Amino acid sequence: MQNIPALWRDPETYLSRSAPDHPVLFFAPSVLHATAQRFLDGFSGLVTYAVKANAHPAVLSNLVAAGVNAFDVASPAEMAAVRGVSDTAVMHYNNPVRSAKEIAAGIDYGAASWSVDCASELDKLAAVPRSCEIAVRFALPVSGAAYDFGSKFGASPDDAVNLLRRVAVEGWTPSLCFHPGTQCEDADAWVEYIHAAKEIVDRAGAHIARMNVGGGFPAHRCGTAPDLEAQFAAIDAAVTHAFGATPPAILCEPGRAMVAESFTLAARIKGIRGAGETVFLNDGIYGGLVDIRDMGLPERVHVVAADGAWRKGRTVPRVVFGPTCDSLDRLPDGLPLAGDAEVGDFVLFPGLGAYSLAMTTAFNGYGVSEVVTVLDLLRDKTSNA
Numbered sequence: 001m002q003n004i005p006a007l008w009r010d011p012e013t014y015l016s017r018s019a020p021d022h023p024v025l026f027f028a029p030s031v032l033h034a035t036a037q038r039f040l041d042g043f044s045g046l047v048t049y050a051v052k053a054n055a056h057p058a059v060l061s062n063l064v065a066a067g068v069n070a071f072d073v074a075s076p077a078e079m080a081a082v083r084g085v086s087d088t089a090v091m092h093y094n095n096p097v098r099s100a101k102e103i104a105a106g107i108d109y110g111a112a113s114w115s116v117d118c119a120s121e122l123d124k125l126a127a128v129p130r131s132c133e134i135a136v137r138f139a140l141p142v143s144g145a146a147y148d149f150g151s152k153f154g155a156s157p158d159d160a161v162n163l164l165r166r167v168a169v170e171g172w173t174p175s176l177c178f179h180p181g182t183q184c185e186d187a188d189a190w191v192e193y194i195h196a197a198k199e200i201v202d203r204a205g206a207h208i209a210r211m212n213v214g215g216g217f218p219a220h221r222c223g224t225a226p227d228l229e230a231q232f233a234a235i236d237a238a239v240t241h242a243f244g245a246t247p248p249a250i251l252c253e254p255g256r257a258m259v260a261e262s263f264t265l266a267a268r269i270k271g272i273r274g275a276g277e278t279v280f281l282n283d284g285i286y287g288g289l290v291d292i293r294d295m296g297l298p299e300r301v302h303v304v305a306a307d308g309a310w311r312k313g314r315t316v317p318r319v320v321f322g323p324t325c326d327s328l329d330r331l332p333d334g335l336p337l338a339g340d341a342e343v344g345d346f347v348l349f350p351g352l353g354a355y356s357l358a359m360t361t362a363f364n365g366y367g368v369s370e371v372v373t374v375l376d377l378l379r380d381k382t383s384n385a
């Protein structure tokens with residue numbers, strides 16, 4: 001008999017029935033489908049998914065089911081994860097530094113597109129079939145993102161000109177790619193990159209059929225939800241403005257913005273000290289909350305009592321420690337939590353689907369160990385009196 005996992009109504013129902021003593025990530029496929037549809041409808045090019053943000057098989061298979069059929073992969077293990085859910089999904093191998101064995105694996109998996117940002121790395125790709133696209137990744141010193149991706153990867157515009165010429169001369173399909181940095185709330189970053197791409201194309205005297213505008217689309221962390229459609233429109237306008245009547249096709253590779261909102265993390269309160277100013281959770285920066293260390297505090301956090309009801313007390317600032325014996329295991333900015341929170345309650349962090357499960361460690365025997373599928377992530381508040 002096939003064992004199909006239960007679909008729980010919402011996180012609160014599961015928490016009140018199961019009282020899990022480990023952190024749980026709640027996954028709502030409905031939310032992932034809606035986000036995928038938003039990208040597919042709103043972005044005027046190919047939508048691919050950056051597997052590193054969350055490689056859970058349920059994420060990958062639901063994206064395929066939603067109509068996403070191309071994936072940005074960085075390692076043979078990510079290629080295997082994609083093949084595990086689809087025989088036909090297209091793979092773009094966009095880690096620009098590769099070992100000989102990894103290149104062989106990419107060829108075996110049939111990676112259709114490869115990015116490169118340096119001549120010595122292009123030298124290594126001699127065996128890659130000439131039917132493939134090679135996208136030259138370039139970087140600019142632009143701001144707008146939570147942190148800069150250009151400090152590790154990406155050729156200078158001058159080097160990109162030379163690489164693009166070489167890709168064309170050696171017989172691959174030349175293309176350009178960039179990544180404006182993760183959680184990029186300022187569409188001007190894309191605009192700058194797109195205009196720089198046009199200059200590189202002109203200086204190289206090459207024709208590119210396609211341009212990869214990267215990931216970096218923001219998730220809902222603070223304030224109102226980001227206006228992705230406005231960013232798509234800014235990208236379209238910049239492509240038209242820069243390239244005129246013969247623009248390259250574009251593709252994007254969102255990770256964070258695609259998957260963040262479809263997961264809510266629940267961590268349990270293990271201990272409260274002093275007059276309540278210090279709280280110990282069963283998850284922290286070595287587990288599912290690692291992204292908070294780098295990205296800062298998200299809003300929308302709430303406390304759920306053991307019976308599933310939301311705590312309604314006025315929030316008070318807390319110092320929040322994770323479960324390990326490492327004193328660095330602390331949320332850097334603390335966290336405001338309901339004043340009536342008690343030991344045994346759960347703290348729910350919405351929007352934590354990206355860089356949570358993917359980066360959780362088992363340090364000290366802790367970390368996210370369960371993904372529970374739910375119909376909906378937000379309980380109807382009227383049933384929560």
Ligand SMILES: *Cc1c(COP(=O)(O)O)cnc(C)c1O
Binds near residue numbers: 179181182214256257
């Ligand atoms: C990480 C990464 C992405 C996804 O970035 P997000 O900020 O999560 O959207 C896309 N492309 C490449 C090449 C990456 O390394």
